[in-house]
Amino acid sequence: MENILEIVNLNKSYNGIPALSNINLSVKAGEIHGIVGANGSGKTTLMNILFGNPIIHETGGYQGQIFFKGNRVNFKNCAEAIRQGIGMVHQEFALIPDMTVGENIKLGRENTHSLTDRLFGRKYSFIDWKQDYENAWQTLKRLGISVAVGIKIMDLSVNIRQFIEIAREIDRSDLKLLILDEPTAVLNKNDGLKLIEILKDMSNNKIGIIFISHRLEEIFDICDIVSVMRDGKHVVTKNVADISRKELIEHMVGRDFADIYPKRNNNIGDVILKADHLYNEKIKDISFEL
Numbered sequence: 001m002e003n004i005l006e007i008v009n010l011n012k013s014y015n016g017i018p019a020l021s022n023i024n025l026s027v028k029a030g031e032i033h034g035i036v037g038a039n040g041s042g043k044t045t046l047m048n049i050l051f052g053n054p055i056i057h058e059t060g061g062y063q064g065q066i067f068f069k070g071n072r073v074n075f076k077n078c079a080e081a082i083r084q085g086i087g088m089v090h091q092e093f094a095l096i097p098d099m100t101v102g103e104n105i106k107l108g109r110e111n112t113h114s115l116t117d118r119l120f121g122r123k124y125s126f127i128d129w130k131q132d133y134e135n136a137w138q139t140l141k142r143l144g145i146s147v148a149v150g151i152k153i154m155d156l157s158v159n160i161r162q163f164i165e166i167a168r169e170i171d172r173s174d175l176k177l178l179i180l181d182e183p184t185a186v187l188n189k190n191d192g193l194k195l196i197e198i199l200k201d202m203s204n205n206k207i208g209i210i211f212i213s214h215r216l217e218e219i220f221d222i223c224d225i226v227s228v229m230r231d232g233k234h235v236v237t238k239n240v241a242d243i244s245r246k247e248l249i250e251h252m253v254g255r256d257f258a259d260i261y262p263k264r265n266n267n268i269g270d271v272i273l274k275a276d277h278l279y280n281e282k283i284k285d286i287s288f289e290l
Helices: 043-050 054-058 078-084 101-106 114-120 129-143 158-170 189-204 216-222 245-253
Strands: 003-014 017-028 032-036 063-068 071-073 086-089 177-181 208-212 225-230 233-239 274-278 286-289
Touching: 003 043, 017 032, 017 043, 017 208, 032 189, 032 216, 043 054, 043 177, 043 208, 078 086, 086 158, 101 129, 101 158, 129 158, 158 189, 189 208, 189 216, 208 216, 216 245, 225 245, 233 245
Parallel strands: 017 233, 032 208, 032 225, 086 177, 177 208
Antiparallel strands: 003 017, 003 063, 063 071, 225 233, 274 286
């Protein structure tokens, strides 16, 4: 498989303090590439660069090279990244609460009526809401999500909102690379598993995926490749099949596993709290001692 994304010697500083140092990474078309690291490891800064977050250029830009689909790029804003075929699902929802599901999915890619296209030009044409809602419904159907496209985002559960974020990106016919920042953090276990199946299906359609997660079990469930970042540096990249959970954690924290969870010999004292047969509307017959 060809590299759809290649990062070469990438460096970024804020007020002289390094946030990224000499990052070299690549993602192939159809590959699910996991990126892990503790808070402060540089993952967010890397994603901001890849998706053209204006804060990067407002703080002096970056050094190094980024190649996307074989061409060198330097996105000044998110619109440039989107036009090139990059999508991103953020930790914080980027949906508009007072707009409907269908409006959010088609935002910026609305269908318009051909008659008003000819009369006024597409920029000033009338939106074809019926076609927009049909397209949005078809996209949700592909995801196995049953929700009315005319309902407002503010009236949806957090779980469903996350899938609407995914649907907005999947609806794009030009999508080549999808970046997901902790996409399962707000999902329950069943919906998390559903999302994993959706992403596997997308990778089968040659879409490259960068999957950021603190849930290491998800990295092993879904990813082909995993890269570890620590203190703004790229520590290691390995096939998921060739690395253990223990080794992955050691790379993340920079210490031997035995140092992370040392054995302790505690002297257990007297009982200081005791509960006997507790009941209420949510619990039944709970007893314990501390």
